[in-house]
Amino acid sequence: MVSSSVIYAAVPVSVIVALGLIRKWRSRNWEKCLSNTCLRGKTFLITGANSGLGLETAKALVRRKARVIFACRDVAKAKDAISLIRKEQPNGGELIPMQLDLASFESIEKFVEIVKAGFYKIDVLINNAGVYVPLKDDLKTKEGFELHFGVNHLGHFYLTTMLVDLLKRASPSRVVVVSSTLHERGKIDFEDLNLKTEIELAKAGKVAQRHNAGYCNSKLMNVYFMRALATKLMGTGVDVNACCPGFCYTNLFRYSVRWYHYLLMLPIAIMFMKSAKQGAETIVYCATDYNIEGQTGRFYRDCKEYNSNVQFDKEVENKLWTVSEELVKARKPL
Ligand SMILES: NC(=O)c1ccc[n+]([C@@H]2O[C@H](COP(=O)([O-])OP(=O)(O)OC[C@H]3O[C@@H](n4cnc5c(N)ncnc54)[C@H](OP(=O)(O)O)[C@@H]3O)[C@@H](O)[C@H]2O)c1
Numbered sequence: 001m002v003s004s005s006v007i008y009a010a011v012p013v014s015v016i017v018a019l020g021l022i023r024k025w026r027s028r029n030w031e032k033c034l035s036n037t038c039l040r041g042k043t044f045l046i047t048g049a050n051s052g053l054g055l056e057t058a059k060a061l062v063r064r065k066a067r068v069i070f071a072c073r074d075v076a077k078a079k080d081a082i083s084l085i086r087k088e089q090p091n092g093g094e095l096i097p098m099q100l101d102l103a104s105f106e107s108i109e110k111f112v113e114i115v116k117a118g119f120y121k122i123d124v125l126i127n128n129a130g131v132y133v134p135l136k137d138d139l140k141t142k143e144g145f146e147l148h149f150g151v152n153h154l155g156h157f158y159l160t161t162m163l164v165d166l167l168k169r170a171s172p173s174r175v176v177v178v179s180s181t182l183h184e185r186g187k188i189d190f191e192d193l194n195l196k197t198e199i200e201l202a203k204a205g206k207v208a209q210r211h212n213a214g215y216c217n218s219k220l221m222n223v224y225f226m227r228a229l230a231t232k233l234m235g236t237g238v239d240v241n242a243c244c245p246g247f248c249y250t251n252l253f254r255y256s257v258r259w260y261h262y263l264l265m266l267p268i269a270i271m272f273m274k275s276a277k278q279g280a281e282t283i284v285y286c287a288t289d290y291n292i293e294g295q296t297g298r299f300y301r302d303c304k305e306y307n308s309n310v311q312f313d314k315e316v317e318n319k320l321w322t323v324s325e326e327l328v329k330a331r332k333p334l
Helices: 004-029 052-063 075-088 105-118 147-169 181-185 196-203 213-232 259-264 266-272 276-288 314-330
Strands: 043-047 067-072 095-099 124-127 173-178 238-244 299-301
Touching: 004 266, 043 052, 043 147, 052 067, 052 075, 052 276, 067 075, 075 095, 095 105, 105 147, 124 147, 124 276, 147 173, 147 213, 147 238, 147 314, 173 213, 173 276, 181 213, 213 238, 213 314, 238 276, 259 266, 276 299
Parallel strands: 043 067, 043 124, 067 095, 124 173, 173 238, 238 299
Antiparallel strands: none
16 A cells, blocks of 8 residues: 555655646747857847846857847946856857946946947847836936836937947847837826836835836837837848747846745746746847848747737837937936
8 A cells, every 4th residue: 555655745746747847848839049150240238148138148149159248237247247158158259248227327328438439330239137126115217217117218218329320330230129028018108107106006005006017117118119219220220129038037026026926936937937048049039040130120029020919109109219318318307
């Protein structure tokens, strides 16, 4: 007769094996970037390259011999990431650590000045850095913009528009905007871009949405920005596309998710959550695959085009661009 202790041990083992098999089956749809072209001589600039998806994207590009600028909030973290990659890939491309705080216009301007002094062209700009913070914490950028709006959208808007000349010089070149399918839950309220209402609700513990409105809105702005920039750069040889890496295990949720959330969500995480390396595949695809050269204004997920369920509105697209320009000029929320 089988003892009860054997049965007790067999149950969790069977559950783990079953979850592992389901994950393996699900991951068949997690496409890989098949392009392996040598990128020697090409310069890639990645924001937030020290962690998660940015770091894995950098590794994949270095493996292909690219020159990679690590544009990071903390330059010490950029250097640590570079040492890690160097240990793994001693013969990879050139790796350059640089300081860039997207929550400060002054830092963005200083960064662009140094990039322009040191580089004649940028082949691919990857707007990857991002934050996901609790709204109740009411965090702001140096100029007083709500953190998701300020870093995920406005900081990248300012950075990209100042680097367009260098991208044009490298034509055919690319901009890759790392957004999320959570953009489909976003809203753009021009009367309350700084999210005063949502923040007050969050502080009062009355947040209606399961997802963070600041984050979702900023990811929708990423897609509107990508579409506007693609239109403006049509015919210049600079392709502009956005992508979603999928739900990935990175540091993104470090301020919002406690360890016990992971424990509770473990079965879902095992089945649905990609590793950062798996998530980076779509970013690398958008940044390097020659099969999509000349395609612009599109959204990708799992290394193929994704049809968003958002009805994009040209008026909103134009208004977001104009308002963003005004806010950058004003250097404070209007
Ligand atoms: N993980 C997911 O499931 C998921 C899903 C869809 C989309 N995404 C998107 O993927 C992108 C990368 O996120 P991740 O998941 O890799 O998260 P992550 O590991 O937290 O990486 C985010 C990066 O952004 C940097 N960053 C944050 N604030 C910054 C600032 N003010 N200036 C410059 N850099 C700043 C971080 O620097 P520090 O290390 O110094 O904080 C870090 O390098 C984000 O745009 C995110 O929205 C992620």
